[in-house]
Amino acid sequence: LCITMIGLVMAGGKGTRMAMPEEKLLLEYKKPIIFHVIDALKNSYCFSKVVVATSPNSPDTKRVLEERGIETLDTQGNGYVNDLNFLLQKMDGFVFVVSGDLPLLDEEIIQKLVEFNSESVWTSFLVSKEFLNSLGLKSNLLVKYDSTECVYTGISIINADKIKNLNLVNEDYVILNDKRIAFNLNTNEDFELLNSS
Secondary structure, eight states: OOOSEEEEEEOOOOOTTSOOSSOGGGOEESEEHHHHHHHHHHHTTOOSEEEEEEOTTOHHHHHHHHHTTOOEEEOOOSOHHHHHHHHHTTOOSEEEEEETTOTTOOHHHHHHHHTTOOSSSEEEEEEEHHHHHHTTOOOSOEEEETTEEEEEEEEEEEEGGGOSOGGGOOEEEEEOOOHHHHOOOOSHHHHHHHHHO
């Protein structure tokens, strides 16, 4: 069913909005948050390989991943877009990019997302702001699409062969209101909400 695609987990952020001593992606929700994402990608059987992008901001995450034999890629940690652009220059074919802080992600929703893969160079998945708010979550990363206020989920499917300069890319959007891709962990309140759900 699935074409050859690389699963790329972005895990190099500072997690500054979580005022906690430990790295955000290692917070436990049954298991460290990042492993919910990695396991969902692996269990979907949609990817030829799954790799995780880390940075100087996430040394503990990198160490834990390497202890478990998971391949990591180093980025400079200069922000999501810069780090992603840097990695895409070195990749070929289709890349399924996902933020490392989606604790409810599972293999079924990934299989569903992969089916949206089209001829477009860049497809990003959105949820409506209204849906996000209905879950008790907030976001400032709003984008207007089809006259609906939406929020980025941190998930995109990108054809790396056609990306040489991010400024020239036309982004296609798919709105998919699903809790499994809407719930990303940005604040302590989000973490409390997650544990109470």
